Amino acid sequence: NAGVTQTPKFQVLKTGQSMTLQCAQDMNHEYMSWYRQDPGMGLRLIHYSVGAGITDQGEVPNGYNVSRSTTEDFPLRLLSAAPSQTSVYFCASSYSWQGRTYEQYFGPGTRLTVT
Amino acid sequence: AQRVTQPEKLLSVFKGAPVELKCNYSYSGSPELFWYVQYSRQRLQLLLRHISRESIKGFTADLNKGETSFHLKKPFAQEEDSAMYYCALRIQGAQKLVFGQGTRLTINP
Numbered sequence A: 001n002a003g004v005t006q007t008p009k010f011q012v013l014k015t016g017q018s019m020t021l022q023c024a025q026d027m028n029h030e031y032m033s034w035y036r037q038d039p040g041m042g043l044r045l046i047h048y049s050v051g052a053g054i055t056d057q058g059e060v061p062n063g064y065n066v067s068r069s070t071t072e073d074f075p076l077r078l079l080s081a082a083p084s085q086t087s088v089y090f091c092a093s094s095y096s097w098q099g100r101t102y103e104q105y106f107g108p109g110t111r112l113t114v115t
Numbered sequence B: 001a002q003r004v005t006q007p008e009k010l011l012s013v014f015k016g017a018p019v020e021l022k023c024n025y026s027y028s029g030s031p032e033l034f035w036y037v038q039y040s041r042q043r044l045q046l047l048l049r050h051i052s053r054e055s056i057k058g059f060t061a062d063l064n065k066g067e068t069s070f071h072l073k074k075p076f077a078q079e080e081d082s083a084m085y086y087c088a089l090r091i092q093g094a095q096k097l098v099f100g101q102g103t104r105l106t107i108n109p
Helices: none
Strands: A004-007 A010-013 A019-025 A031-038 A042-051 A054-057 A064-066 A076-078 A087-097 A101-106 A110-114 B003-005 B010-014 B019-021 B024-026 B032-038 B045-049 B072-074 B083-090 B097-099 B103-108
Touching: A004 A087, A010 A019, A019 A031, A019 A087, A042 A064, A042 B097, A101 B045, B003 B083, B003 B097, B010 B019, B019 B103
Parallel strands: A010 A110, B010 B103
Antiparallel strands: A004 A019, A019 A076, A031 A042, A031 A087, A042 A054, A064 A076, A087 A101, A087 A110, B003 B024, B019 B072, B032 B045, B032 B083, B083 B097, B083 B103
16 A cells, blocks of 8 residues: 555745645545644644545635545645745545544655745 | 643753653543654654553653643653654544644754
8 A cells, every 4th residue: 555645745836826735545544634734833734524525624724725526535725825835734544443543644745835 | 722732842862861742732522642753754653642552662651631641751762763743632523633833852872
C-alpha cells in the first residue's frame, strides 16, 4: 500500500492564482482530513470528510474548498491564493473500529508559498 | 470549546537525561488523547494513544483527568528522539483531531 499520497510536494503561487492540492489514499478509509501546519500554531483542521459525498468545515476553512466524489480522493482547492495561505498542508485518512480504535495516517505534505 | 495546549515550543535536554513534554487539554466530554511525532523529513506518525496504555520507543503517557493532562515522558532520552511532538485530542464520536501547538524536542549529545 502507498498509504496517503499528496501532490505536488512543493508549489509557488502568485496572489490571486488558484490551484488544487491532490490527496489520495489506498487503505479504504472512510475519513479524510486536510490540515495546515504553521510555526507556533500546530496543525489546524481546514476541512474533513466522513465519507464519499460528505464534507464539513474545520477550524480554518475560509479560502478553501473540498469535495469527496470517491473514497480514495480528497482534493483541496485554493480559490484565490493569498500570502496568508503560505503553509505546509497535510492530508490524513483515518478509520474507526467499533467506535473506539482510531488512528490518523498522514501524507508527506505539500509546501505552498504564495507571493 | 476544545483545546490542547503544549506550553513549551522548544525543549532541549542532554542525552541520557529524563524528558517530559507537557500537554494539557480542555474538553467537557470523555477525551481520547494521542501523541504524534514528526521526525526530520518524515511525515507525521502516531507515537502512542492513551487507551492503549503502551510504551513506544521508551515513551509513556498517562491521562490525568483531574489535572486534564497527558504528559509524554521518557526516563533516558536518546539523540534519535529529536523531533517535533504534537499532542492531539479526539472529540468523542468525531473523526477529527484537535492538535496542540507542538513542541520541538532537541536531544544534545
